[in-house]
Amino acid sequence: MNRLILKYAYPITFAILAVLAWVVYREFSVRRSELIPFAVVAGLVWGLGTFVFIYFWPRLTYSAFKRAVQHGLGGDPIPVNTLYAVPKLASPSAPTSSLLATGTDEVLYIGGWLDLSKGPQVLHVPDMAGRYYSVQLTDPSDGTDFAYVGKRCTGTEAGEYLISGPGWKGTVAQGMTLISSLNNSVLVIGRVLVESANDLPTAYRLAKQIQLTPLSH
């Protein structure tokens, strides 16, 4: 459905505008005196609505990601504060292809949604032995990728990262690295490079070891 809307965006837009023009024309061929109040109300909604749509567009988009994650990326539903590694490379026939078929078929994707309102989460990553990988943390309110764990930012050794929400005050255990989020909700997208078809089982085994646990008290 989304694909069709995107593919035919211009004809659909034209059709909607044509219907609107017809409605407005019909309205005023009957009641000409109401033209000014109509134009004022429509103009106000137009101006204000444009701002509201733009302001909330990232939230709208990322709430769709949240729904997709909770629905499951080809497997079972993914509970909040868990990561799911998609076992297969993206392809046109993959389940939930709407999200993954826009990606690349050279990495295994990991998806998850964090809720930090009840306390921080600890992200565990295994030793990747030089392999390219990344765990992207995105603020769903504005789409900022506010932190990365992975080859570029933290290297490929095993590690533990404490992801805390706004206002959390506590001590960070030895050996953990603190990542502070400005939002209690966080979109997590992980990518693990698959070198070749033979490498897929190894890459998947590593991807599955990228996991979250609640911070133990």
Add this chain to the structure above:
Amino acid sequence: MLSVSHLVQPIIVGGVLAFLTANILMNAAVKAMSTTVNGWSTILKCGQPGNGILLRAGCAKILPGTNVAQEAAYWTTVVDGAGRRLNGQHQYVLHFPAGQLPPNDAFWSLAMTDVVGYMVPNPIDRYSVGGRSGLVSNADGSIDINIQRTAPAGHDSNWLPAPAGNFKLMLRAYLPGRAVLDGEYHVPPVMKRH
């Protein structure tokens, strides 16, 4: 006096116009921040902190969940080097001169999608070619990628299958090199074969 029933129509009209205007503005913001060379467009600002309201909305619309450019650079094109729509009825070649592959510290790939950005089926289940897909170099070290619907004679490893209709190409460079982030690297144009 304006009654509630009189409000419904102008609110619907204003709301629809607002939706369309917001989309036009978001597209314009992304376009203004994109650079296009040889038909290939790229934007380096998405996902970065401190983007304005309009740009962050445009990024969420065009590239939701995308990496920051330091992690991965993306180029897309729907046209060949002459500005004509890419279409599976034609045959194309993307020629990388020696040493001009996308600079990166992880991997690069060229992927085939439909005009919206979804992968498309093909007989050999190949949706991308790249640094690790076994591309064969020419004698001078350059690389030709054949983008066409049917298998090219003798160059199967350099074949990126195209669908029947219009299509889009996406080039990725993970951990892109400095030349990409500085805007000095340019992807060569997709050339139509005659």
